[in-house]
Amino acid sequence: MAYWLFKSEPGVFSLSDLKAAPTDWSGVRNYQARNFMLTMQLGDGGFFYHSNSNPPGIVGTVEVVRTAYPDPTALDPKSPYYDPRSTLEKPIWQMVDIAFRSAFAEIVALDRLRATAGLEQMLLLRRGNRLSVMPVSAAEWRIILNLAGPS
């Protein structure tokens, strides 16, 4: 069982959108993020992070409900995520499916994460980090759930 963090701009896709229906995490075009998705297991937990919002922060939890499979938007010339290097036979990009699990009573804001002991090593907080999918350690997971309180 591993833990992850999924980043999304709420104006584009929010936790409420995910609550309405599970979704595929298509459109990831970063090799590191893709490689993380390739290692995800059914039932893995994830935080849902709202970026480019005020304040940015973690708003709830999700669950991996399907392991990695080819991202079809890479093959669609009309998609903004189209990648002509990718083919049906040799897909480059992968995605997983995630489902809503819980919404925090209050957002755990980025500045609060930064101020919390035990989260100093968190990948999310690293300077210049731009990954849309990243791992979270079990310890970090526990600390943040505590910050969030009952959902």
Added chain:
DNA sequence: GCCAACGTTGGC
């Protein structure tokens, strides 16, 4: 809207 940080691209 600004800009620092980063990944990717492409010329050489």
Added chain:
DNA sequence: GCCAACGTTGGC
């Protein structure tokens, strides 16, 4: 294989 240029991300 180097590295400058570029596009994108995301906090502020």
